[in-house]
Amino acid sequence: MRIGGLASGMDTETIIRDMMKAHRIPLDKITQKKQYTTWQMEDYRSVNRDLKKLSDKLLDNSILQKNYLHKTVNVSDENAASIRSVSGSSDFSGTLEIDVLATQATLQSGELKSGTEKITDEMASKKTLKELGLANVGATLKIEAPGREAVDITIEESDTMTSLMKKINDKTGVNAFFDSASGKIAMSAKNSGEGNIKITGDADSISKLQLNVPGKAGIDAEFTFNGLKTTRPSNTFEINGFEVTLKQTTSSPITFSSSADSDKIVDSITEFVNDYNEMIEKLNSKIKEKNFRDFHPLSAEQKADMKEKEIELWEEKAKSGTLRNDPAISSMLSSLRGIMSKVIKTTDADGKEITISLKDIGIEPSNSYSENGKLIINEDKLRAKIAENPNAVYDLIGRDDKDTKGVHSENNSGIAQDYRKALQDVQKNISAKAGSSTAVNDTFALGRSLKSFDKQIERFENKLQMMESRYWKQFSAMERAIQRANAQSAQLMNSFGGGM
Numbered sequence: 003m004r005i006g007g008l009a010s011g012m013d014t015e016t017i018i019r020d021m022m023k024a025h026r027i028p029l030d031k032i033t034q035k036k037q038y039t040t041w042q043m044e045d046y047r048s049v050n051r052d053l054k055k056l057s058d059k060l061l062d063n064s065i066l067q068k069n070y071l072h073k074t075v076n077v078s079d080e081n082a083a084s085i086r087s088v089s090g091s092s093d094f095s096g097t098l099e100i101d102v103l104a105t106q107a108t109l110q111s112g113e114l115k116s117g118t119e120k121i122t123d124e125m126a127s128k129k130t131l132k133e134l135g136l137a138n139v140g141a142t143l144k145i146e147a148p149g150r151e152a153v154d155i156t157i158e159e160s161d162t163m164t165s166l167m168k169k170i171n172d173k174t175g176v177n178a179f180f181d182s183a184s185g186k187i188a189m190s191a192k193n194s195g196e197g198n199i200k201i202t203g204d205a206d207s208i209s210k211l212q213l214n215v216p217g218k219a220g221i222d223a224e225f226t227f228n229g230l231k232t233t234r235p236s237n238t239f240e241i242n243g244f245e246v247t248l249k250q251t252t253s254s255p256i257t258f259s260s261s262a263d264s265d266k267i268v269d270s271i272t273e274f275v276n277d278y279n280e281m282i283e284k285l286n287s288k289i290k291e292k293n294f295r296d297f298h299p300l301s302a303e304q305k306a307d308m309k310e311k312e313i314e315l316w317e318e319k320a321k322s323g324t325l326r327n328d329p330a331i332s333s334m335l336s337s338l339r340g341i342m343s344k345v346i347k348t349t350d351a352d353g354k355e356i357t358i359s360l361k362d363i364g365i366e367p368s369n370s371y372s373e374n375g376k377l378i379i380n381e382d383k384l385r386a387k388i389a390e391n392p393n394a395v396y397d398l399i400g401r402d403d404k405d406t407k408g409v410h411s412e413n414n415s416g417i418a419q420d421y422r423k424a425l426q427d428v429q430k431n432i433s434a435k436a437g438s439s440t441a442v443n444d445t446f447a448l449g450r451s452l453k454s455f456d457k458q459i460e461r462f463e464n465k466l467q468m469m470e471s472r473y474w475k476q477f478s479a480m481e482r483a484i485q486r487a488n489a490q491s492a493q494l495m496n497s498f499g500g501g502m
Contacts, residue, residue: 014481018473025469029462030301036455037299042324043448046436049288049325050429056281057425064274064418070396072263075244079256082249087260089243095259096228100252102221104194104237107148109201109217113185123182126163134163136211141204143213147175148197148220149235157207187211195235196222223248226255262392264385271399272379274418275365278342279376282335286374289331293323330431334424339375341420342367346413348397351390358398360417363387 063069073087075094083098114121116134131137137157146152153174157166163180167187170178176199178189189199198219201208208214222233225248227241237248244260297319305313325331345359360366364383368376388395401416435447443449 014474014477018470018477021473022466022470025466029459029466032455032458032462033301034299036452036459038320038324039448039451039455041299041321043436043452045288045321045324046432046448047438049285049331050432050436050438052281052284053425053429053432056277057422057429059277060274060418060422060425063270065400065402065416065422067396067400069270070267070392070400072266073244073260074263075258075260077256077258079252082252082256083258084247084249085258086245087243087263088240088245092242093260094242094244095257097226097255097257098228098246098252099226099255100223100248100250101226102224103248103251104223104235105221106194107191107197107199107217107220109189109199109213109215111187112212112215114180114187114212115185121163121180121182121185126180126182129162130159131157131161131163131166132159136163137161137166137207138204138210141207143201143207144203145170145174145176146200146202147191147193148195148199149193150175152200152202154203187213189217191220193235194223194237195220262388264388267388267392267395268381268384271365271384271395272381274399275377275379278338278421282338282374282376285331285335288325289328289335291323291326293326294319297322330428330435334428335374337424338421339367341417341424342375342377344417344420346398346401346416348394348401350394356394358394360398363395363398 068089073094075085075087077083077085082100085094087094114136116125116129116136119125121134125134132139139157139159141157143155143157144152145155155166155169155173161169167178167180170176170189175192176189177192178187180187191197191199196219199217201213205214222235223237224231224233226232239246297316299320300308300313300316308316342360345357348356348358350356360377364380364387365377366380367373368378397416399416399418401414402419433441433446437443437446437449441449443453
């Protein structure tokens, strides 16, 4: 703690603090530059995160071919069968006649009792099988469901009827439950299809549980598909990427036919356009954001003299314009306008070569200059084009940059492919400038600037500390000189007073 002015009566601390304020002005400017650079880096990184999300979304939603080849299937008798597209891309139509539905194998025990006593739900859950006299501890039941391997179920000391049913359900291809009303164990195969439920193992326990009875065999579904008579172990199965579910037998063939699922494809393309419009609006606002040069980052001392709302409003202006006229972002936005007007070669429904653009499927840029090239969708025209030739719509938007012969052909790649490449290019440019949250400052431009500011601040603070120490020494020397002069004066006064 330093106390000055005892001899001079001057407020030395205040004088030195005021003198140091003037010397700190260059340091405050460096600190402001560092803060502004930090804000700029954060804004660049925020843009990069948004571009990464959009790039990934383009890959998942706009580039995958399956998103443009959704099919709906109309069936003449929906009570008899239903058909839906799973991964089918080609047209799917024909006739279907259902002769036999697939069923599950079943088995029911005889009526079980504990001695002469009927087994209740409470007894089934609380009394062990040994106490009920229904099984031997350590006995093994080998249960085999149709199409499944046999599984061993061992009866333990603590097993009840309820726990035995749970073991069977958890470990085998059989669903089992005990029905206290009838006193019987009911089993059914988890999978339908030809075959029986087979139970072997400890004969005595099987006899006590009355499972040594014949069950009812499961059967395969029998149907005729486009003239081909065939079978399946289940009533639900796939053919050519379409899931068929048989519901009831038919007395005559039913018909079915597929068509493009326009709703899903329109939704996918609409999302693509909306994301694009949102992105260019956000980035255009960033590169055109006003830079308020008179509003610099606030120092701690300045914030101390301001209200919270005043600080918020000030910093809103101080942070504005960090990405103004950024060349990488501006260049990307300019190139995207060209990408969205691209014309590519593809084929029509008859295989004839045609050219196609977004305009041809009802997507055009806004005529308003202030919209910066936002896209507008004519949904009726888009739906008509999807119904006419969904493959061409995919080629226009999502096709890879290789032709059918595997030759690189960037000029004929889909719009989303070029769009994604433009996003990735600017991401790399921004990463070189602003890095990422895990990047070391030495590895990117703004990080190197921040490191340089830190060194300048450190040097300047050391210089100010030395300067402040020097001022204190000078004022202390002055105080000591005044103190000596005062002492000498007092001595003289005492001497004169003593001689009178």
